[in-house]
Structures are given as structure tokens and as C-alpha cells.
Amino acid sequence: MDFEYSPKVQALREKLQRFMQEHIFPNEQAFKTYIETTDNKWKTPPLFEDLKQEARRQGLWNLFLPHSEHGAGLTNLEYAPLAEIMGQVWWSAEIFNCMAPDTGNMETIQMYGTAAQKTRWLPGLLAGEIRSAFCMTEPAVASSDATNVSCAIVRDGGHYVINGRKWFSTGAMRENCEILIVMGKSDPDNPNRHQQQSMILVPKNTPGVKVLRAVKTLGFDDAPYGEPEIEFDNVRVPVENILLGEGRGFEIAQGRLGPGRIHHCMRLIGGAQRALDLALERVEKRQTFGRKLSEHQSVREDLAKSYCEIEQARLLTLKAADKMDRYGNKVAKDLIAAIKIVAPTMAQTVIDRAMQMHGAAGLTDDLPLAELYNYARQCRLADGPDQVHMMALGRQLVREYQGRNSRA
Incomplete structure (x- = not known):
């Protein structure tokens, strides 16, 4: 490289x-x-x-x-x-x-x-004049397994009728959010569980789309974006609003989430780096027990660990990005899973150390640390929880090992 x-x-x-x-x-x-x-x-x-x-x-x-x-x-x-x-x-x-x-x-x-x-x-x-939301996660099922999604998308003549409930629909609280991409089940009886789902475009002002509440995470409401719970009550949209075709929702999700995951990891590295920079500034300005915080061995060790962990995540993310560019998102899925496992936890850990070095101030909104921490913690669930990515990557590694041995 x-x-x-x-x-x-x-x-x-x-x-x-x-x-x-x-x-x-x-x-x-x-x-x-x-x-x-x-x-x-x-x-x-x-x-x-x-x-x-x-x-x-x-x-x-x-x-x-x-x-x-x-x-x-x-x-x-x-x-x-x-x-x-x-x-x-x-x-x-x-x-x-x-x-x-x-x-x-x-x-x-x-x-x-x-x-x-x-x-x-x-x-x-593209002009930034309107906003959008992605409606996949549901409150009533374990959405970490996307095949559990139960929101119904039923064909009725020239329309699809949508019934179900979503939450953590990031951005849907926004006043100028005009379009929702909704994932639901259009063929629940299909023996192939990965062909039961579809994605469909739903204008937010469609009758039957009801924003029920703004959901908070660790006390933050993420305004002006929001993470609302939304009910779809007999929402009718033209059949032309389906994306790619019936049964292609899981395929779209995999294509969509690869770049989304790496974008989150890139931003998380920036958040962690800022936390480290703020910590370095803090430990030079404050004294305890007759010397600067930066002169305490435990503080130096935490700074060193944070630096190493940021660099490791940064290099792994760059390697994943390079593989995506060279071979495509599907081939790079091993590294995409790896960075999604590594980067959010790394950011959460580094930001937590910075909060500790700031004392009580680190918990307040006088600094950006608490909200950066909230974002890092969200990302351990967003676009797939840590456990799902570890399960998928572990399975992939075993298959590759089995393939190598069968050819030996």
C-alpha cells in the first residue's frame, strides 16, 4: 500500500x-x-x-x-x-x-x-435541499437479523400497501425530510429467507405515515435529525416505487450498507482523534498532587494506548477502503466486517479515556466528548451489531480455511 x-x-x-x-x-x-x-x-x-x-x-x-x-x-x-x-x-x-x-x-x-x-x-x-431517512429497524423484532423484518409490503393492483412499525429511522424527524426508504416483507412465504424482503420509496407526506415519537439514545435526541418511531398504517404507494424489484431488498441492503459502514468508521476515527487531541490539551493544563496530569504514568499510558488504537483502526479502515476500490464491496466484506467490529469500540474506549482525563467536565455538554461517545456507542449497533459482524467474519474465515484444506 x-x-x-x-x-x-x-x-x-x-x-x-x-x-x-x-x-x-x-x-x-x-x-x-x-x-x-x-x-x-x-x-x-x-x-x-x-x-x-x-x-x-x-x-x-x-x-x-x-x-x-x-x-x-x-x-x-x-x-x-x-x-x-x-x-x-x-x-x-x-x-x-x-x-x-x-x-x-x-x-x-x-x-x-x-x-x-x-x-x-x-x-x-444531491443539492442538499431535501433530506431522507432509512427505515429498516423495527421495535418488535430482533432487527440484527434482517430477515426478521416484519413490516408488510403487499401488492394491491397498481399500488403496494405498507403496514408496520419502524424506529431509529435516522433523519425522519427532520422538517425537510421528504423521502423514506422502507424495507419490509413482500413475500413472507418464500422458502429463501433472503428473498422475502423488498425496499420501497415512500414519500414522508403519504397518508398513513405517522411519526409517533422521537427516540433518545443516552439522553440525546440527535436534533435536528432524530431517530423516530414511525407507524405505517395502510400506506399506499404506486408499484413504480419499488426498488430493483420484489424480493431484492436484502440484496440492496448488502450493497447499501458496505459503504455506509466504512463511512461511519472513517468518521469515528476522526471523533476519536479529536478526543485524544482534547485530552492532550487538558493534561498539560491541569495539575494534581503537585505535578501536571501529563506527568502521571497512568495518564501517559492511556494516551499511548489511545494513539496506538486510533492508528490501528485508521490503517485497517484504509486497507478496507483500498480493497473496496480494487475488488468491490462484496470481495472486501471481510475487511468491512473487521473495521465495523474494531472502529466503534475503539472510538468508544478512546473517548471514554478522554472523558476521564477531563474529570466531571468530560460528562457535560461544555465539551463534545459526551455526544461523540453517544455516536460511537450507537455505531456498535447501527448497520449491524458487533456480534453479527463477528459471527459473519468468523464464519467466513472458517469457510476459507475449509476451502484451502479441501484443495490441499
């Missing part, structure tokens, strides 16, 4: 880092104040719109799209260090139109949508 960034990527890194220093970090408190004082926390903060205009002016827009005339034309390997920079502030990726779940939804429509579906939804999403 070439460990040097190309001139193109290095230039984008420098421009993005400068943008963070000049526009994002100085506005962290303004964002918090807006969310705490606004009458409608689900409306896009005016601050975001101003920052987006500046990001577009600087060419820092849709950087995530690897193969599209609408993006920067970056590979996964080239995008990784940029997503890491964005991950230093949990909401900053939106400013560059690189925020989940919109990134994954745009890629899904781009890869699997019909010409009409692309024409209807992609322009607004």
Missing part, C-alpha cells in the same frame, strides 16, 4: 481542515444554543444553510460519491481521510452533504433506482 496521500487528496484535506477551523469549530456553541432555544429543533438551523453555501463555493460538496458526475469522483481510499476530518464534529458532515443516512440513500437510488426514481429524488438530495 502507498501510505502517502495523493496531491489531490492532500489539497482537499488541507482545504477541509481549514474549513473546520474557520467555520465549524467556531460554530459548535452556536449550534447548541440554536437547538436549545429554538421553537422547532427539527428545522434545519439557518447556520447550516450559510455553511453549506460556503462549502459548495469552496468545492467541498458531495465528496462521498465515488462514481458519479455529481460528486468529487473520489475513491473510497481518497474519501477516507476527508470523512475522518468531518467526524471531529458529529453534525459537520451535513455541511458538505456527506451525512448519513442521506449518503447511503443517495447511493442506493443511484445504484438501484429507475430513471424516473433518480429524476424525482436525486436532484433535491
Whole structure:
């Protein structure tokens, strides 16, 4: 592997880092104040719109799209260090139109949508004018096994009728969220459990779509995005809204979640790096027992461990991105599973150490650590829990071993 960034990527890194220093970090408190004082926390903060205009002016827009005339034309390997920079502030990726779940939804429509579906939804999403949500997880079943999804998608003449309940539908609380990608069962009796599901496009304003509540995680509501519970009560949409065709939902999910998983890992590395940077600043400023925190052996050991763990996760993520670029997401599934196992836990651990070094302040919203921790903890479940990825990777390793032995 070439460990040097190309001139193109290095230039984008420098421009993005400068943008963070000049526009994002100085506005962290303004964002918090807006969310705490606004009458409608689900409306896009005016601050975001101003920052987006500046990001577009600087060419820092849709950087995530690897193969599209609408993006920067970056590979996964080239995008990784940029997503890491964005991950230093949990909401900053939106400013560059690189925020989940919109990134994954745009890629899904781009890869699997019909010409009409692309024409209807992609322009607004690519321009950052509308938002989207992905509705897969359900409160009544163990959604870590995606074949358990029970939301019904039933054909009725020229329409599909959708009935069921979803939650953790990231982004659906947003006032300008206009389109939902819903996964449900269209053929529950199919003997192939992986061909029972379909994905379908559901405009949020369709009659029968009911947002029941905003779900909090560790006390955070993730405004302005939200993680709502949604009921679909006899929701009717045209048959043309199906993605790829009936029974293809699991296939789409696998294609969609690969890039989504690595994007989360990239951002988590950025969050962990910021936590370490804040910890380094803190331990030089505070004294206990007659010396600086940075002079205590236990503190130095924790700093060293954090540095090593971030570097390990970073290199593994870059290797996974490189394999995706070279051989495709399916071939790279072993490394994608590995980084999804490693990166969220690494970030959670590193951020927790930084919180400890900050004492009681580390638990407050005076610092970004608590919310970064919340994001890392979410990601140990989002796009598949740790245990599922470990199970899948272990199974894959055994099969590869068996294959090698059978050929010997």
C-alpha cells in the first residue's frame, strides 16, 4: 500500500481542515444554543444553510460519491481521510452533504433506482435541499437479523400497501425530510429467507405515515435529525416505487450498507482523534498532587494506548477502503466486517479515556466528548451489531480455511 496521500487528496484535506477551523469549530456553541432555544429543533438551523453555501463555493460538496458526475469522483481510499476530518464534529458532515443516512440513500437510488426514481429524488438530495431517512429497524423484532423484518409490503393492483412499525429511522424527524426508504416483507412465504424482503420509496407526506415519537439514545435526541418511531398504517404507494424489484431488498441492503459502514468508521476515527487531541490539551493544563496530569504514568499510558488504537483502526479502515476500490464491496466484506467490529469500540474506549482525563467536565455538554461517545456507542449497533459482524467474519474465515484444506 502507498501510505502517502495523493496531491489531490492532500489539497482537499488541507482545504477541509481549514474549513473546520474557520467555520465549524467556531460554530459548535452556536449550534447548541440554536437547538436549545429554538421553537422547532427539527428545522434545519439557518447556520447550516450559510455553511453549506460556503462549502459548495469552496468545492467541498458531495465528496462521498465515488462514481458519479455529481460528486468529487473520489475513491473510497481518497474519501477516507476527508470523512475522518468531518467526524471531529458529529453534525459537520451535513455541511458538505456527506451525512448519513442521506449518503447511503443517495447511493442506493443511484445504484438501484429507475430513471424516473433518480429524476424525482436525486436532484433535491444531491443539492442538499431535501433530506431522507432509512427505515429498516423495527421495535418488535430482533432487527440484527434482517430477515426478521416484519413490516408488510403487499401488492394491491397498481399500488403496494405498507403496514408496520419502524424506529431509529435516522433523519425522519427532520422538517425537510421528504423521502423514506422502507424495507419490509413482500413475500413472507418464500422458502429463501433472503428473498422475502423488498425496499420501497415512500414519500414522508403519504397518508398513513405517522411519526409517533422521537427516540433518545443516552439522553440525546440527535436534533435536528432524530431517530423516530414511525407507524405505517395502510400506506399506499404506486408499484413504480419499488426498488430493483420484489424480493431484492436484502440484496440492496448488502450493497447499501458496505459503504455506509466504512463511512461511519472513517468518521469515528476522526471523533476519536479529536478526543485524544482534547485530552492532550487538558493534561498539560491541569495539575494534581503537585505535578501536571501529563506527568502521571497512568495518564501517559492511556494516551499511548489511545494513539496506538486510533492508528490501528485508521490503517485497517484504509486497507478496507483500498480493497473496496480494487475488488468491490462484496470481495472486501471481510475487511468491512473487521473495521465495523474494531472502529466503534475503539472510538468508544478512546473517548471514554478522554472523558476521564477531563474529570466531571468530560460528562457535560461544555465539551463534545459526551455526544461523540453517544455516536460511537450507537455505531456498535447501527448497520449491524458487533456480534453479527463477528459471527459473519468468523464464519467466513472458517469457510476459507475449509476451502484451502479441501484443495490441499
